[in-house]
Structures are given as structure tokens and as C-alpha cells.
Amino acid sequence: MPDPTPPAPNAPDQVGILIDGRPVVVTKGATVLQAAETIGLEIPHYCYHPGLSIAGNCRMCLVEIEKMPKLQIGCATVASQGMVVQSTTERVRRTREGIMEFLLINHPLDCPICDQAGECRLQQYEAAYGAGFSRFTEEKVHFPKRVALGRHVVFDAERCIKCTCCIRFCDEVSGSHELGLFQRGDHSIIGTFPGRPLDDAYSGCTVDVCPVGALTLKEFRFKARVWFLKDVPSVCGGCARGCSVNLATYRNAIHRITPRVNMDVNRHWICDAGRLSHRALDERPRFESPRVRPAPGAGPAGGGPPPDVAHDRGIDAAADLLRAVKERAGAGGLAALVSARLTVEDLRLAVRALAETIGIPRLAVPPHEEGEDDHLLIRKDRTPNVRGAALVGPGAPHAGRVREILDDVTAGRVKGLVVVGEDPVGEGLLAAEAVRSLQALVVIDWWRSPTVEAAHVAIPSCGYGEFEGVFVSFEGRAQRARAALKPRGHVDPVWRILQDLGHRFGLAATYPSASAVFDEVAASVPAFAGLSYRALGSLGAALKVT
Amino acid sequence: MAYEPLLLRNVGKPGSETIDVYLASGGYQGLRRVVKEFAPEKFVEEVKAAGLRGRGGAGFPTGMKWGFLPKTKDRPRYLCVNADESEPGTFKDRLLIEKDPHLVLEGIILSAFAIECHTAFFYIRGEFHTGYRTFAKAIEEARAKGFLGKNILGSGYDLDLILYRGAGAYICGEETALLESLEGKRGLPRIKPPFPAVVGLYGCPTIINNVETLANVTLIAERGASWYAGLGRPPKNTGPKLYCVSGHVKRPGVYEAPLGIPLMELIQERAGGLVHPDRPLKAVVPGGSSMRVLPATKCDVLMDFDSLIAAGSMLGSAGVIVMDSGTCMVWALLSLARFYAHESCGQCTPCREGTGWFVKVLERIERGEGRPGDVDLLIDVASRVEGNTICPFGEAIAWPVDSYARVFREEFEDHVAHGTCPIGATAAR
């Protein structure tokens, strides 16, 4: 059988090469390692990362290239037309075995206590390419272990293989330049300058890029073995960027959040706040069934925990209160605050139920802005669905309209307030006396906020990670947030609660699922035309907005 | 007929480092001739025709290296002089810098002219304090006389030369590590390609040349390529060469000879022979510590680039280290292994981890705790380093380990088996 020949390129900006006899056509500029990736062949590597510059220091990706006497690193060798690459020869095998041996001679046998176990490239490549035993019988080089580099990142210098991914991340992506490489030879060690810890807003990404267990996340250390974790793809709800994430779940809890690659949004990164946003689920007090206070005027709103009632009873109580206000003070006596943290589905039902069915004339969306947009991912708008609110209703955040409503509450012109996903009491926007003057404070939220505590009727809703729904980022990209957890008690997503409430006032629609709500939005809101959960896939879709 | 020194012609004269003495002996005539009679490209051809090969260690043809510069001039070009001489056993560049700096300086100006660069850097190792002061003075003298600066000798050619001190790192003698250091960073070698001639200092086309190489450029400018090409062992090993002899010889020092002098002549006649009459020759490192060691039985060799490659070693930096029979080769290798472990930049896996490993194994053998298989282990591990590193430092450690352990295997095995040095060598420790 004749030797295979390198394929001819299909276009002037492509080159054709052979890798282990297999033809590969790639865009000019692609490296041998990247070309191999396109045919599902992984050339082993440590220091290469697609989001960082090429370092070429681990030497694990050395391969044989015809006409070149020395082995070449695949991560840095640009594929040229007709190149013939061999990655399975004895020479390459021996070299990989050698590199593995070198990497492990000073590496501590920490696997039993190392977080990286199960997703560690030293383990993977030793199993695949290593000799399986060590010839090193000397004293290993010793370094400090468990050094707190910053608030979130713990460093074990003995495990470090000096690939410099972390340093390159801080220099090239986050721009913090807080990590340096000190000393030289086998005493090289990465670290921070005294008094200047690794505390930029993306420090957790250094843990992602570290191929071994040298850098670990303090909040995840020793929490769970990665092979028990199940990754659920989702989108972060921390700000208007909408970074794609993986929610790693185990025993009905999120143990960590890691970035999911999305070249159109967050590439390979997420910020620390987003990475740790799941902790609020554990840290904030929850409630598992509706809480209904005795009739208004029966006592101060803060007196003792109200009794829990079944879901339907809660919805009925809320409906009764609102109806009573409407009869006494007219529709104008009702108002609602609706959050831009809610999903497109939630907001759709907010408009249908609250505005169109119950007839609440004013729905305002409170803005939540903090700081400035940074150079990388963080948006000062800390809500994930401002554009959703603008497109689907009730509208873009408007501080003025919110203020108007709250002033009217204080002045006694608004007697019934529905609050969905917001906490004006806790944020100091709604004073205790104003709350007391209300005849109906109906609150839907996922946690037992001060506003929930003050409510006449509070209905628990799903928290982050417990609902299916769509967020639209500031750039107009719609992405799915996925349900990774089952909440405790009878807890519904906001859209279903609003639907139930709407039913009490004659709302006809009964959507069987969030997906059905989204399909309806796609059918009626031009920006969402043609979309569905399936069409959104795992990376979302850009809406047709100008 | 006694050999007339060319490179060392002024060394020994009082005030040899001054421009007056240099001018009086015909200095800067080459520069005058070239800037008047040669277009830059033509002088590049001249250096090619002379067959000059780099004197820093690699022996790469100098004119060919210059020819790698891209033809476009959209970015400035730089010339960096590698005066980081740190290869153990090498001390020839220091001699030129301290005793005839203008010979080197003239070569720098000529080379910068040839490659059309207007800013050159003289990277000198930080430990060469005298050299630094001497060269700084030489630069001032040259400027004052119009050999450096604007409109050199009325030719319209400008050249600025910046003196730059290294700060104690052997690896900065590697050309890309030198560039990194010049740019104000840790001296970590760069992956190649791209090569410095295309992407070098500040990302611009850069040529790095050794001090002695540049001194040779002066000779070529003075007397022409065909004269130069007749010296040494033409066609591939031309010119005069400075040889450094150290170790167990009566007269350690720098000796100039045409390229290709027999090694034994260098040792016995020029360097006065072995220092201990009752200890015969045992081993010679012919080209700086990074080159494979030759046993006494293989020292019947000519000291030029190609002859030494054929003999299984290399000319390298021409640092000849002579070891007599009182030398324990395990101990000698350990000394070198410690050097390489100390100087490894730590960037790439095989060198960073391998250098430390060699030291530990050799120390164990030295203190009598060698184990069967240690010698094979050393040779095998060296083979996993060689060829797999970012820069030639990998070979620089692998070759000594491999060659000492192979050539003196019996001695190594004896040391391992008996837990003591078979030589009983203690004098040199």
C-alpha cells in the first residue's frame, strides 16, 4: 500500500498535512497540536492553553516531523503544506516517557489528598505514556505547601510543574500581573510579591488553567471528588455578561462553578463573583412553602414567623388580598416591582398575569448597578436579564419609576404592592412604616429576604440552579439557565407562581413547561423569532436586535 | 617559524587597551577601508568568502547568519555583542576586552555597518568589572575620534553602542536568553523559530555575535577575505583561533594558533605540558565544559571545528580543560553537574529536573552510596534530556554526563561497586 500523501488544501488560506498517516486540512497559522485536535487526536501537553500565549516549556508535546532532525513541539510548530507528523514512533514514545519521569521526580505523592485527582494531566499522561514506575530514589526538592496566594487561591509549590499558565493568565488576560516566577533551576517557584496577594477579580481562573493540583480553590478544597461531580451546562446570573458556566453538582448541591468555553461571550473565563455565586444558595435563609400573615392590621408586620401554608392556600391568600385592594382603591392602588434577575419566561408571565390579567397599571424594574464595566467580563449592571426585561416587558430598568412607586407607597396612594425577585426593604428603599401602611404586600422570591419577612403573603420560588429559563445578555445573546438542583419543599419557578396567581383572576393560559413559555415568546416577540430551547443549544443565540 | 599573532598582536604591549597604541599598530585601517570601498552587502559577502565561523561555541558561519536578516528595513536592526563569556574553561573574550578592546570595537563597528544597524549593544557579564571599565573607556575614546557616533569617518553611517552589564547567569550567554536579559527580564531562552535574525531584540531583526568572532571581522577588513581564507585549515575551518588552556598544565593561558593546531601541541608545547610530572594525561575537555570529554587515547586530534566533530566532541568555546591521572572522573563530573544545576534557568522540564537529578545521583556515588545500575541510569537519563530542551543547555549537561560515564565507565562502576574513589584522588578537591 503506497505511503499516504499529504492532502491538497481546499482553499488558499489552508494547508494540508499528515498526522500519523491521517490527512488533515487546517487554516494557515494553525499549529500541529491544533491540527491534531481537529481530527480528535490529543497531543499531550501541559503548558499549552488555547486562551494564552505559547510557552513551549513542558516539552510534553514533542513530535517527530519529517525532514527535521530534532523533535519539535507541536504547540508552537505551525503546520505547513505537506508536513508529515509522526506522534506514535518509538522516539516520541520514549521522549514522552522521559518527560513524565522528569515531571514526577520532584512531584509529591499527594494524589490521595489532592483536589486535582480525576482531572489531573499528570495522572492521565502517566497512565497513557509513563513507564509506570520511578527510577528516582533521591530526596525530592521540597517547597511550601498550602500557601494562600490570595482570598480564593491556595498554592502547593511542590505540585507545581512550572508551566507558567497561571502567570500568563495574570499577565495576558486579567492584567493583574500579581504572579511572578522566582529563583531558577529546580528551585524555581511561582508566587506573589509580599503584601500584594493574588486578589484580582479573576483569581479563580488560575485554578482552571493549572493542569495539576498546584493551584486549588479554597472554597472547593476537599469538598468533593471530581468523578462524583456532574456538570450541568448553564449561564451565570451574576451580571449582564451572561458567561457560560458548568454547574458541578453532587448530592443535590452545586459544589463548584467553572467556566464553559464560549468564544462569543466569555471565551475560557469567569470572574470570581460568578464562580462563587452558588454559595448564596447555602448562605441565604430559604423557605419551603408560602407564608401568610393574619389579615392586615392584625399586628405589626414583623411580629413572629407567619404560619406555613400549602401552595394553593398561599396563592389564594395573595389573590384575595390583591382583589380586596383593587375593589377598595381601584387598579391604581396596585403596583409591582419586577426584577431583571428573572428569566424571560418569568417576565413574560409577570406581564401577562400582573399587568394584563390582574390589571396592575405600573410594573417597574429596579436597576442594580455596581462599579464600572471592567476590561474583561464584569458588567456594572449586576442583573442577567435587563435586555430580556426590555424586550419581553415590563421594560428596561428605571430608577425613576421605581422611586415613584415607592413614594406612592409611603404616601399611601399605593395600597397593594407585588414584589417579584426584589428586596426593597433589605436595600433600604422601603421603610418599615411604609410597609405597615400597605394593605397587601405580596412577595415572590427564592430566599427569605427582609421583604419576604415583612410580606403579608410570601411565595417561595426557585433559586439559581433550580429553574429552567432564558437570560438575555447586554449584548443580546439569549442563553439557557438550567435546572441542576431540586429545591426542598414545594417550590416553583416564578413563571408558574405568576401563572397560578393569574389563574385566580381569569388568566386562561396554562403552560406545561418553561420551554412552552419560551416558544410562545418566540412566536410573539420579533427579536426571538425562530428560537426555541433546542435552537439555543449550549452556547445560546444572538437575538435579532439592532 | 614562530607564529605571528594576529588577534593577540597588541596583547603584552603597555597601554595596549588605549586607542593610541591601537592606532599606532595600524588600528581602524580596516574600518576606513571598508566604509570607503564597500557597500554593506558587499562586506557581508566578504565575511562569507572568508569562511569565518562563530567563535562563541556553535561555529555557525558568520556571513551566513548575517544573510538571514530580512531584506525589508521596516524595523530597526540590532547587533548584540555576546561578551557573557561564562563557559567553564573559557577566558579568551575577557583577554581581548581587557587588553585589546579596540580590536573588538572595530569589528563591532564593521559588523554593524555590514548589517546596516545603527544601534548595537555590548552585553558583558556582570562579573567582568575590569572589562566593563576598560571597554567603556574604549568606547569613549572611539567616539572622541569619530569612529563611533554620527557620520563615522564622514561616511554618513551612524552607530550608537550601548554597554550593558549582565547580572550573573551563565544562561544569558545563549543568544535568545541574552536578548531577554537585554529587554530587562529573567534570562529565559526563547523557543525558536522565530530566529533572532527575524524576530530578535524588541521583536526586531537582530544579530548576536561573539567577541572573538568580531575581532576576526577586523582582520578580514584589514587584509581581505582571500588572505583570511588561507589561514587555518581551509576551506571550512579558516582563520586564527584563541585557545584557552586550563587545568593540570604548567602554563594555563590563552594561546593563539591557526585553527587546527594539534591538541597535544597545544598542551605540551604552548601550555608547557602537565604540571605534575608523575601524573600522565587522563582526560581533556576540548571546547568548554559542555563538550564531550576525550580520554588521553583520543587526544591525537586537530583543534578545528570539523576534526573535533569527527572525533566525537566539538570545538565549542575552545576552552581546553586538562585533567591528569590524579583526577577522579566521578568527582570531576559532579563538579560540572553542580555547575549546570546552579545555572539551569528552570524553564523546561528535562533540564530543570534532570540537572538536579544528576547532582543527586553523583553525590550519592561520591559519598559511597552508589547502586548497581546508577551508571546506566545516568546515561539513560542524559539521553532523555538531549535534544528535548528549549535551548542547547540540554546538550550542555547531557553530553558531559553521557561522555564521562561512557568513556570512564570502568572507573564509575568501580566507584559504585566499592563505595570509594578508585583513584584515591583528594588533592584536587
Add this chain to the structure above:
Amino acid sequence: MIPVHPETDRRIDELKAGFPHAGSALLPALYLIQEEKGSIPEEAMVYVAEKIGVSPAFVAGVVSFYTLFHPRPVGRHHIQVCRTLPCALRGCGEILAHLSKRLGIKEGETTPDGRFSLVAVECLGACDTAPMMQINDQEHGHLDRAKVDAILESLR
């Protein structure tokens, strides 16, 4: 308040202006700081980082890479004995042991009065004068015990 003399600060500015890229001024600037202060303490690293436009971690990485930069002060007479093969072949081990005994300190240490520090260093490129040492910026070759004693005496 900068941690260096205004003259040093001015000279560093001059250095920056003298290179095609200011980054190259880092090594010479570190030498100037060390010349003035005897070492390069942390606050000086922070200062020079800002001057050059790099991070303090970067500067610390540079300082720790090069053996001639001292983050902590060395003795007034910094004795550097070459220990690489050519000098080892000519007895540098003995010289080092002798110095250690005479000064009462181990290799790597400084005398309590701060006058002498002793380190073994790698090849200084003076193998023809082996065994040799460098004290600050002066070289002393062809050493034997007597010569070492004489040199130490002259430094008292």
C-alpha cells in the same frame, strides 16, 4: 517618598531615556539601587517597578534570577570563590575551606560584624589564574593559603 537618593532617581530616568525601550533600564537601574543601598530591599523593588512600568512581582522575579543582585546585604568585602571544574582541579576546595576557617563562617554566611561574606560561585572566566576568587570587583588568582592570608590581612 522614594526609597532612593534623588540622584539615583535622576540617573534611572536618564537610563530609561537612553534605551529604545524603557524596559531595558531595569537591570541597570537595579545595579544603581544596589550601588547606593548595598542591596535591593522590597520597597526599592516596588519603587523601580513603578519607574519601569512592570509589576513588583516581576521585579522580584528578576532580582531572584541573577546572582549579582542581592535582596539582602552582603559583607563589606564580598568574597566569591570560584568552584567550577578548572578551579576545582587546582585546589579551590582547599582555598574555600581555609577561608571558612579563617573567617569563622560557613560558605553562604556573613561575619557578625558585617565585614566579610563568603560564597562559592561558578566559573568567573579566569581559569588561567586558578584557583581564584573575586572580592567585590577585584580578582585574586593563583591562590594558596599564604596568599589568601595576605589578602585578608590587607583588608583588615
